[in-house]
Amino acid sequence: MVRLMAEAEGIEIRLTSDPRWLQVLRAAVGQVGHLAGLDPAAVDHLKLAVDEACANIIVHGYGGQRGQPIVATLRLYPDRVEIRLRDFGRAVPPDSIRPKTPDASRPGGLGVYLMHRCVDEVVYREADGPGMELVIVKRLIRSGEETDGRPRP
Amino acid sequence: MVRLMAEAEGIEIRLTSDPRWLQVLRAAVGQVGHLAGLDPAAVDHLKLAVDEACANIIVHGYGGQRGQPIVATLRLYPDRVEIRLRDFGRAVPPDSIRPKTPDASRPGGLGVYLMHRCVDEVVYREADGPGMELVIVKRLIRSGEETDGRPRP
Amino acid sequence: MDVHVRNDGASTVIEVQGEVDLYTSPKVREAIVAATKARAKAVIVDLSGVGYMDSSGVATLVEGLQFSRGYGGVFRLAGLGATVRQVFQFAKLERVFDIYPDVAAATQSLEPRTADGS
């Protein structure tokens, strides 16, 4: 096990920009989180982050158009789960995608904010070719380590 | 919905021949079955068939060697769920893979038999290139239709 | 995901079962729009059967609250599980909504007070 975990091991899921595949992707992401040893709440957070990111690809990247490709790569590392999402839609400057402070008077605008609340890293990048690339990282908290990262005395 | 369902819609999952990905594939297959409207028992059957087929690819097709590619394509049709599994391992003549009658005195030998019990079609084919291709079909029973396929009067 | 609507005189209860996301939230929205168009005095959304909700579900509920406030109606949520509650916490909406442990609690407090009770 330790030997296998030392290198990244992964699974790749190719879906299209149809909202109904989101539940399938979430189920797969949930199992990968479980395999990584995340607790159930952390698994939920990882699922939510990936789901919000994909919903944004469908709505913003592809403007709601169905049938367009999305590639999700789910990888296990000894210290983290890493999920990459690649689309081939309308790209925007990566640092223009920022969390907005929740505003109860307006429905919507929560996606990126929730992503940042749920995982440790949310990094948008310019893709090699059309579209965008996003890397989501959820770190594993190992026993003997506090949540703030300080090793126990 | 009807319009979308008229054509096949699918999702593709690329995993490697490591048994721990089986639970991830099962979770995705389960959601696709749920999306198709299968009842929970039928969803369980579909998961079991795909799981047994993949386990056989890992054990027989790849002789237990890790890190080898398996491609699963999950498609929804108006009348069925179709799952294709492609490997690039040792191929055997497709019709040599046959269900064995369960024999309680010997552990094992149940995989192909269970696949046939669980789904409506299990078709092994010679692949285009190395390895094997398998198509698993689970039919949807629509309301107004009996299990034997006869339309109600 | 399933949505069941029932009218029990004083209130319209929208019972949601399953996962609420970009695919399924339009069905929840439909039920909320129908109830608020009919100017239901009280709309109670029963989320006890919801194990997952994303921002599209949250946005749908925020919209419902606004529709309802538009005509002076009551809009309540009931039965949030830990996973759903966490999303409301993250979104800082826990105090914006009237949240009850279950439909019974949400309904009970709607009943007119008895003469000696106030």
Place this chain on the structure above:
Amino acid sequence: MDVHVRNDGASTVIEVQGEVDLYTSPKVREAIVAATKARAKAVIVDLSGVGYMDSSGVATLVEGLQFSRGYGGVFRLAGLGATVRQVFQFAKLERVFDIYPDVAAATQSLEPRTADGS
């Protein structure tokens, strides 16, 4: 998937939690091999926490039954849910194993009969 083993005098209870497949069945096998190597008089496998089992899990249990019979031991299964039971039905193993509704029932019948009970 988790496997917990406890010895309560008369029997060794192997409690399995989660999904049993090609990845996880070796862990179940390990516990069964340990118990049968130690010639446990009775091995009870508690499957009440198992929501999924494939043929590798079934094969592991068939092996356990054979190990146990090899020294005249008792090997019982307890708490099969609908999904797991279906696999045993398909495999025509329902009558091959001694299957009990739960661990209590599987353990109870192990106790020596009282003098006036036989």
